[in-house]
Amino acid sequence: MTDLHRLSIRELSEGLAGAKFSSRELTEHYLKRIEKIDAQVKSYVTVTAEQALAQADAADAALKAGNATVLTGVPIAHKDIFCTQGIKTTAGSKMLDNFISPYDATVVAKGKAAGLVTLGKVNMDEFAMGSTSESSYFGATANPWALDHVPGGSSGGSAAAVAADLAPFATGTDTGGSIRQPASFCGLTGLKPTYGRVSRFGMIAYASSLDQGGPMARSAEDCAYLMNVMAGHDAKDSTSIEKDADDYVANLSGTSVKGLRIGIPKQYFNVAGLDADVKARVEESLKKLEEMGAILVEIDLTMTDAYVPTYYLIAPAEASSNLQRFDGVRYGYRCENPVDLMDLYKRSRSEGFGPEVQRRILIGTYALSAGYYDAYYVKAQKVRRLIQQDFLKAFESVDVIAAPAAPTTAYKIGANLSPTEMYLGDIYTLAVNLAGLPAINAPVGFDKENLPVGLQLIGNYWSESQLLSVVYQYQQATDWHTKRAAIAEENA
Numbered sequence: 001m002t003d004l005h006r007l008s009i010r011e012l013s014e015g016l017a018g019a020k021f022s023s024r025e026l027t028e029h030y031l032k033r034i035e036k037i038d039a040q041v042k043s044y045v046t047v048t049a050e051q052a053l054a055q056a057d058a059a060d061a062a063l064k065a066g067n068a069t070v071l072t073g074v075p076i077a078h079k080d081i082f083c084t085q086g087i088k089t090t091a092g093s094k095m096l097d098n099f100i101s102p103y104d105a106t107v108v109a110k111g112k113a114a115g116l117v118t119l120g121k122v123n124m125d126e127f128a129m130g131s132t133s134e135s136s137y138f139g140a141t142a143n144p145w146a147l148d149h150v151p152g153g154s155s156g157g158s159a160a161a162v163a164a165d166l167a168p169f170a171t172g173t174d175t176g177g178s179i180r181q182p183a184s185f186c187g188l189t190g191l192k193p194t195y196g197r198v199s200r201f202g203m204i205a206y207a208s209s210l211d212q213g214g215p216m217a218r219s220a221e222d223c224a225y226l227m228n229v230m231a232g233h234d235a236k237d238s239t240s241i242e243k244d245a246d247d248y249v250a251n252l253s254g255t256s257v258k259g260l261r262i263g264i265p266k267q268y269f270n271v272a273g274l275d276a277d278v279k280a281r282v283e284e285s286l287k288k289l290e291e292m293g294a295i296l297v298e299i300d301l302t303m304t305d306a307y308v309p310t311y312y313l314i315a316p317a318e319a320s321s322n323l324q325r326f327d328g329v330r331y332g333y334r335c336e337n338p339v340d341l342m343d344l345y346k347r348s349r350s351e352g353f354g355p356e357v358q359r360r361i362l363i364g365t366y367a368l369s370a371g372y373y374d375a376y377y378v379k380a381q382k383v384r385r386l387i388q389q390d391f392l393k394a395f396e397s398v399d400v401i402a403a404p405a406a407p408t409t410a411y412k413i414g415a416n417l418s419p420t421e422m423y424l425g426d427i428y429t430l431a432v433n434l435a436g437l438p439a440i441n442a443p444v445g446f447d448k449e450n451l452p453v454g455l456q457l458i459g460n461y462w463s464e465s466q467l468l469s470v471v472y473q474y475q476q477a478t479d480w481h482t483k484r485a486a487i488a489e490e491n492a
């Protein structure tokens with residue numbers, strides 16, 4: 001079969017169970033595509049062909065023996081931030097260029113237990129800091145819809161791999177938008193779960209109070225299958241919630257769009273820099289949801305102006321603390337011929353970290369230093385609470401909140417935005433992480449250059465099933481999620 005990459009996760013599951021094709025055939029099909037097409041997309045940092053084929057053979061044996069799960073034999077790509085035993089985990093950094101983890105992240109281990117086949121590790125902004133994937137030590141990844149454009153970031157490799165049909169789905173992480181914004185830029189569905197829903201064990205930390213892993217795929221249905229693997233309590237992560245995960249696949253039709261109250265924050269649609277096409281596509285998608293029975297309600301989110309400054313204090317502060325461990329002694333790159341200990345620290349960190357990571361460490365260390373701590377870090381924490389309260393108040397009168405995922409579509413590789421310009425592009429995603437809420441991106445059309453536009457729906461705590469269900473029903477009624485980039489149409 002030449003079109004295995006066109007099948008949804010449910011179709012792959014059914015095809016494998018019905019022995020229409022084997023996991024080996026499916027895995028070889030994807031590996032062949034990666035070999036032929038990824039030279040243009042550059043989504044993979046590491047392709048693990050040998051291990052993948054061994055996992056595929058084991059999956060085929062399990063399928064034959066009748067002890068397969070619903071996902072046994074389905075391939076996946078992991079963001080290179082999840083530790084993988086025996087396989088390099090780089091976090092997109094020179095610092096970890098040669099790092100081989102002695103254990104698997106919980107998300108990876110759960111994937112293995114479910115019988116998923118790991119195709120490889122995909123590219124990302126260095127330590128997940130960025131919105132373009134250009135800060136990766138391994139070079140930029142291309143947007144499959146326009147190869148001279150960025151796929152977004154930081155989970156840009158995950159998004160590009162799925163959008164080019166080089167993996168049926170992928171894991172991502174979202175600290176301030178890194179699942180939703182690349183999903184938006186690449187025409188995918190991506191879910192950022194409630195903080196604590198997905199284990200962070202073995203996920204290299206950027207900002208621990210904001211980081212959360214989640215699925216990236218072509219549809220809400222495909223995301224639901226991966227959520228069933230990723231979600232759940234993990235005793236190895238103290239911030240993981242002791243609360244059973246839902247069956248996200250079974251719940252896909254569980255929420256009625258009829259009568260669903262969708263909040264439209266008036267501040268969000270007056271943001272300077274909101275692209276006219278993005279605004280129009282998002283409004284059209286809301287109109288469609290209205291036709292399906294949803295009720296649109298204008299709401300106030302009064303803290304909107306505080307999102308960017310609050311996040312860009314808290315995230316760098318936590319990053320400066322988390323990244324202390326990469327000192328060339330215990331962890332990470334070590335410089336050549338250090339003259340003494342200070343020289344070892346200084347040069348290992350200056351040579352091992354790229355400019356964006358160094359910028360964040362400097363900002364974060366400044367915000368945490370004695371004399372500035374109260375004025376910056378403590379103040380930001382207080383504002384963070386106000387942002388959360390703003391959302392909780394809104395959820396008293398609406399079920400979900402709608403927003404663009406990003407103010408623009410993908411921009412050109414090398415556009416060289418100033419750091420502040422880039423940070424402002426995160427306006428619609430950051431608050432969700434500051435409040436710990438779940439949110440989903442769904443593709444809702446294209447701009448005049450044929451670049452994808454995304455609608456973001458933000459839910460109350462633990463409402464992942466509801467968000468997936470609403471997008472699932474929208475996708476039953478529309479076909480934006482079935483559109484493929486030209487490069488995805490190429491056969492290997």
Ligand code: GLN
Nearest residue numbers: 128129130175176177178
């Ligand atoms: N673009 C944001 C940042 O650079 C978000 C990144 C993320 O979610 N990992 O911090």
